[in-house]
Amino acid sequence: MIETKQYTAGEELVNLFTANREMYNEGCPVFMNGAREAALEKFYKAGIPSKSNEDYKYTDLRPVFQNDFEVVPRYVEQSVDLHEIFKCDVPQLNSHIILLINGWYYGRNRRVGEFPEGVICSSLQHAANEHPEIVEKHYNKYAAASADPMVNLNTAMAKDGLFFYVPDNVTIEAPVQVINIMYSKENTLALQRNLFVLGKNSEARIVFCDHTLNENYYILNNLSECHIEPDSRFGFFSVQNQHNGAVNITSFFANVEKNALLDTNTVTLNGGVVRNNIKVQLVGEHAHANVNGLTLADEKQHVDNFISIDHAVPNCTSSQLFKNILDDHSKGVFSGQIHVFRDAQKTEAFQQNNNVLLSETAEMFTKPRLIIDADDVRCSHGATVGRIDEDALFYLRARGIGEKEARLMIMFAFADQVLSQIAVPVLRERLEDLVERRLRGELGPCQHCTLNNKK
Amino acid sequence: MTEQDKILEKATSEDYKFGFTSDIETDIIDKGLNEDVVRIISAKKEEPEWMLEFRLKAYRNWLKMEMPNWAYLKIPPIDYQSISYYAAPKKKPQLSSLDEVDPELIETFNKLGIPLEEQKHLAGVAVDAVIDSVSVKTTFKETLAERGIIFCSFSDAVKEYPDLVKKYLGNAVPAGDNYFAALNSAVFSDGSFCYIPKGVRCPMELSTYFRINSANTGQFERTLIVADDDSYVSYLEGCTAPMRDENQLHAAVVEIIAMERAEVKYSTVQNWYPGNKEGKGGIYNFVTKRGICRGDHSKISWTQVETGSAVTWKYPSCVLLGDNSHGEFFSVALTNNHQQADTGTKMIHIGKNTRSLIVSKGISAGVSNNSYRGLVKVSKRAENARNFSQCDSLLMGDKCGAHTFPYIECANKTAILEHEATTSKISEDQVFYCNQRGIKTEDAIGMIVNGYAKEVLNKLPMEFAVEAQKLLAISLEGSVG
Amino acid sequence: MLTIKNLHATIDGKEILKGINLEVKPGEIHAIMGPNGSGKSTLANVLAGHESFEVSEGEVTFLGENLLEQAAEDRARNGIFLSFQYPIEIPGVSMVNFMKTAVNEHRKHNGLEPLKASQFLRLMEEKKKIVEISSQLTNRSVNEGFSGGEKKRNEIFQMAMLEPKLAILDETDSGLDIDALRIVANGVNTLKTPENATIVVTHYQRLLEYIVPDYVHVLYNGRIVKSAGKELAYELEAKGYDWIKEEAAE
Structure with missing residues (x-):
């Protein structure tokens, strides 16, 4: 373990890496280590993003890097058995439970159920050494072009995370639940790297839950790359429930091939500063992406969803729906882009962003964007910011429903338009329950595993 | 006829030799921009001290600024030192008649329905009927x-x-x-x-x-x-x-x-x-x-x-x-x-x-x-x-x-x-529907584009709106095969 | 007036019309019937000059001139009118402006002075009565927000305004209730003269009770497989199209 206290900015991270280069490269194959230098260079030039970076206009990350924290370039075995802390009581969701700790694949995972033959579910570092033929083909292929300093920082310094591979023609029925835990005695910066590869005509769903187990200050820089081959269906559902002192910077890159479907939903229930980068590239005809998200924020929480969907070829469809309910001093940010490339004719791309402010002090910043370079397309976006619908409220009260309950009903209905898009009933019901409790103020940040929460 | 029209009518029908003989201020200061240039501009315009101060303050601000690059535009670098910042009033090439004017320009004028005399003025023709x-x-x-x-x-x-x-x-x-x-x-x-x-x-x-x-x-x-x-x-x-x-x-x-x-x-x-x-x-x-x-x-x-x-x-x-x-x-x-x-x-x-x-x-x-x-x-x-x-x-x-x-x-x-x-x-x-009613493609496009823009064009004063409509059609010429 | 000889047409490389022959004389009403997908609407669109269809073979003369060489607007000005099966909406373009442009283009083609605004409005008032179309509709944008029946009435109204020599009514009865059907048919009959001709393209015999044809042609699989007098329409209504298909297959 390296003492890394007192460094406060990007330059110090770069120094940390150069001083400990061998330790960062240790255990990782050449293709991972080879990508580090170029990414580090890009990160060094750009620095920690501030408001002068147009893509971080409303989310200045410099202050969150001012605190002292540790960076751990080696896996550290936990003294407690994490499986003792997490027990899932939802039978439909407990087939496969995979634990990750501070960005690393947990060494004593024993709840990973039986998968069909050929499926690989393991530590990324392990897979990179054992299955280089699969990992090298996709590692850093979709994230490399990014100018985002946080993406480049991840490529430079991340060493492990989850690797998940589904071979051609294999369907995994039960959702795979990933519990992503931050738990350390010290304030910690974790760098996590995941890779998901779905072979042709395959199908899988991952539920990814971010948690913090104690009140220490955490920054999680988590990056997932996802490659979906023709005719496959991949669902990625992210549930974020960290405490208010935690910073969660998550990047998700998806490469969607012909006739494949990506279905993703990001539900942010709690967190200090949350930034979700989602970049989807539709690269084969008739590919489709649903990119949805729901944020419930209060106190001083800050949640920024930064979405970009590229329609690179004709005949693809995409749909974005993001909603924010903001209370107290919280801030919500939405930046959603649809880019229709030249000659990507017959594109249909829709985007909707609706926001409700509940308090005098909550703020919403929204930046829906269309970049259209083909003419035979149907694209639209809409954005609204407003308060709760007073007419609807009155209507409910006129029917005898108390104001508090009526407000909850309206807010829940507003939120449920996002949740109802989730095609996995058991997950949808679970999230509806969590959201309702969150709206009632009954769900605090970091109540261990939210999906395990006993009522 | 409105009062405005009367005035214009009067002005345009009167014979008045104005031309472009007024080369009183043909002096052009050297290309480039510095504090002296700002002072010269202000001096030439006989401005009071507070006006010069306003200009100098702006100039000093400008020096510290960079050209914005956030717009979705590709602009070649502009050399601000190769521009002359004082050339009052700009002298246009003097032409003796409309025959010397770019025929494409005349065509556009005609399509816009701009009166002949005004055409001459706009094209910079030095004839005696320039609007007074x-x-x-x-x-x-x-x-x-x-x-x-x-x-x-x-x-x-x-x-x-x-x-x-x-x-x-x-x-x-x-x-x-x-x-x-x-x-x-x-x-x-x-x-x-x-x-x-x-x-x-x-x-x-x-x-x-x-x-x-x-x-x-x-x-x-x-x-x-x-x-x-x-x-x-x-x-x-x-x-x-x-x-x-x-x-x-x-x-x-x-x-x-x-x-x-x-x-x-x-x-x-x-x-x-x-x-x-x-x-x-x-x-x-x-x-x-x-x-x-x-x-x-x-x-x-x-x-x-x-x-x-x-x-x-x-x-x-x-x-x-x-x-x-x-x-x-x-x-x-x-x-x-x-x-x-x-x-x-x-x-x-x-x-x-x-x-x-x-x-x-x-x-x-x-x-x-x-x-x-x-x-x-x-x-x-x-x-x-x-x-x-x-x-x-x-x-x-x-x-x-x-x-x-x-x-x-x-x-x-x-x-x-x-x-x-x-x-x-x-x-x-939509174009075929118009064609079928005897309207040619060019006109159909003009009609559809103006229909699309109607909500905005309606906000313009009448005479302006007519010109704007024609402009939209003209600007699109050659854009449809 | 109209002579079609061995007309073949394709769309996206697929042959829809496979050798149509038809002769239409002034004063005649021809009905073209046939099952769905037989090529009826294609024929109507090819005659009007829709560029999605490619004529691969054959010839069409209209009033002694080669129709196929003419642009769609020239065909219209020469007197061909297509009542569209699905009239398209053109947002922001007012009916008045649209019709005024069309009427004056026709007048210019015929060597006439353009109508003044007041003359034009009077003409509109007069023609509106023929199809009982309300001013509310003509004050709107072209077909925008019109119901199915209103769109069809609007087509016949435009026909009244443009006074074509050959009117092609493409499934004008589809989507009409019985009252609207009567109004539309009355309109067509009112506009009928010994000098002009009409081609009625329809799937059902229903419309032909109101617009009585001189000839009925059955189009099947891109060819006219049967032609006869108006009695053929009743036979088709009673027996359906299957016997035609069988006959054609022989």
């Missing part, structure tokens, strides 16, 4: 003076109404507001000043006058409009024919101040030279336009039809400071061939019960890029703010681009903000 700007000016001035309205060139205003200019200059667009506004503030050549006193409704659209007045104001014009309590003015700015101006860079500033219950309507038809079909030449149009609704219940309305310029960078904005104040922005931006436009508006809600409306219609053809960029900002104290934005794009052909970049920033829960954007194309079926 002096007499038009004085005739108008009398009518306006009766009501206490001040309407004069900026230079005259600095000399004759220094207190008013000093009080309001830089209020809406401070000297260091942005790169181009700072440049303008340092070196602006001339422009217009308009003051409407309390309780006065300006009896005429201030249009024709300006068209004549501004023909030679050059690259860096500056307009200041102050509407005092309970006053009203409709101001039309426009070059209604394509000026084959050799200037590459235009950086204008327009400031509007609306006091209590005042209303200002500002309409623009911009048709600067867009460059040729290969994208050579054409004007870079970097304009800062901003109005402040300072008084309660005041209203500022921007309407623009942008069909010209190689590059347009323009965001007419409203700062809604007074309670119950109201801002509007109606825009049609058309780009063809290699044109690029990044245009939109900012609506800054500060007062209570403020309202804003944005209607933007983009039309892209050829290999052009057309972007809407807008900001709606609701500050903490702006109770009950309302905004509705509608941003539509029409694509003609598969080589052009249409982009939408709205920003919405809301810090008050009582606000209701709505933004909608759509993208469409002219369907072959």
Whole structure:
């Protein structure tokens, strides 16, 4: 373990890496280590993003890097058995439970159920050494072009995370639940790297839950790359429930091939500063992406969803729906882009962003964007910011429903338009329950595993 | 015939030898920009010390700034040291008759229905029937003076109404507001000043006058409009024919101040030279336009039809400071061939019960890029703010681009903000339907485009709207196979 | 007036019309019937000059001139009118402006002065009565927000305005209730003269009770497989199209 206290900015991270280069490269194959230098260079030039970076206009990350924290370039075995802390009581969701700790694949995972033959579910570092033929083909292929300093920082310094591979023609029925835990005695910066590869005509769903187990200050820089081959269906559902002192910077890159479907939903229930980068590239005809998200924020929480969907070829469809309910001093940010490339004719791309402010002090910043370079397309976006619908409220009260309950009903209905898009009933019901409790103020940040929460 | 028409009729039918013999001010100072150049400009215009200070402050700000690069525009580097910043009034090549004028230009004039005499004026033909700007000016001035309205060139205003200019200059667009506004503030050549006193409704659209007045104001014009309590003015700015101006860079500033219950309507038809079909030449149009609704219940309305310029960078904005104040922005931006436009508006809600409306219609053809960029900002104290934005794009052909970049920033829960954007194309079926009724494709496209832009065109004063409609059709010529 | 010889047409490389022969004389009403997908609407669109269809073979003369060489607007000005099966909406373009442009283009083609605004409005008032169309509709944008029946009435109204020599009514009865059908048919009959001709394209016999044809042709698989008098329409109504298909297959 390296003492890394007192460094406060990007330059110090770069120094940390150069001083400990061998330790960062240790255990990782050449293709991972080879990508580090170029990414580090890009990160060094750009620095920690501030408001002068147009893509971080409303989310200045410099202050969150001012605190002292540790960076751990080696896996550290936990003294407690994490499986003792997490027990899932939802039978439909407990087939496969995979634990990750501070960005690393947990060494004593024993709840990973039986998968069909050929499926690989393991530590990324392990897979990179054992299955280089699969990992090298996709590692850093979709994230490399990014100018985002946080993406480049991840490529430079991340060493492990989850690797998940589904071979051609294999369907995994039960959702795979990933519990992503931050738990350390010290304030910690974790760098996590995941890779998901779905072979042709395959199908899988991952539920990814971010948690913090104690009140220490955490920054999680988590990056997932996802490659979906023709005719496959991949669902990625992210549930974020960290405490208010935690910073969660998550990047998700998806490469969607012909006739494949990506279905993703990001539900942010709690967190200090949350930034979700989602970049989807539709690269084969008739590919489709649903990119949805729901944020419930209060106190001083800050949640920024930064979405970009590229329609690179004709005949693809995409749909974005993001909603924010903001209370107290919280801030919500939405930046959603649809880019229709030249000659990507017959594109249909829709985007909707609706926001409700509940308090005098909550703020919403929204930046829906269309970049259209083909003419035979149907694209639209809409954005609204407003308060709760007073007419609807009155209507409910006129029917005898108390104001508090009526407000909850309206807010829940507003939120449920996002949740109802989730095609996995058991997950949808679970999230509806969590959201309702969150709206009632009954769900605090970091109540261990939210999906395990006993009522 | 309206009074305005009579005046114009009189002016245009009179024989008056004005020509272009007035080479009193042909002196051009050396290319380049430094503090001395700013001083020379101010000295040549015989400006008071405070005006020079304003310019110098702007210049010093400009030095510290960088040209903005956030717009969706590809602009080759501009060498600000290779431009001459004082060449008053610009001398046009003198032609002896319309026969020497580019026939394409004449064709355009005819399509626009511009009277022959005015054509000559616009094309820079030195003949004796050039509109007598002096007499038009004085005739108008009398009518306006009766009501206490001040309407004069900026230079005259600095000399004759220094207190008013000093009080309001830089209020809406401070000297260091942005790169181009700072440049303008340092070196602006001339422009217009308009003051409407309390309780006065300006009896005429201030249009024709300006068209004549501004023909030679050059690259860096500056307009200041102050509407005092309970006053009203409709101001039309426009070059209604394509000026084959050799200037590459235009950086204008327009400031509007609306006091209590005042209303200002500002309409623009911009048709600067867009460059040729290969994208050579054409004007870079970097304009800062901003109005402040300072008084309660005041209203500022921007309407623009942008069909010209190689590059347009323009965001007419409203700062809604007074309670119950109201801002509007109606825009049609058309780009063809290699044109690029990044245009939109900012609506800054500060007062209570403020309202804003944005209607933007983009039309892209050829290999052009057309972007809407807008900001709606609701500050903490702006109770009950309302905004509705509608941003539509029409694509003609598969080589052009249409982009939408709205920003919405809301810090008050009582606000209701709505933004909608759509993208469409002219369907072959619509064109065929018109063809089948005997209407040729070119006319059908013109008709459909004007139908699409109607909501905005309806906001223009009648005579302007007709010209704008024709301009849209002309600007699209050759864009449909 | 109209002579079609061995007309073949394709769309996206697929042959829809496979050798149509038809002769239409002034004063005649021809009905073209046939099952769905037989090529009826294609024939109507090819005659009007829709560019999605490619004529691969054959010839069409109209009033002694080669029709296929003419642009769609020239065909219209020469007197061909297509009542569209699905009239398209053109947002923002007012009916008045649209019709005024069309009428004056026709007048210019015929060497006439354009109508003045007042003359034009009077003409509109007069023609509106024929199809009982309300001013509310003509004050709107072209077909925008019109119901199915209103769109069809609007087509016949335009026909009245443009006074074509050959009117092609493409499934004008589809989507009409019985009252609207009567109004539309009355309109067509009112506009009938010994000099002009009409081609009625329809799937059902229903419309032909109101617009009585001189000839009925059955189009099947891109060819006219049967031609007869109006009695053929009744036979088709009673027996359906299957026997035609069988006959054609033989």
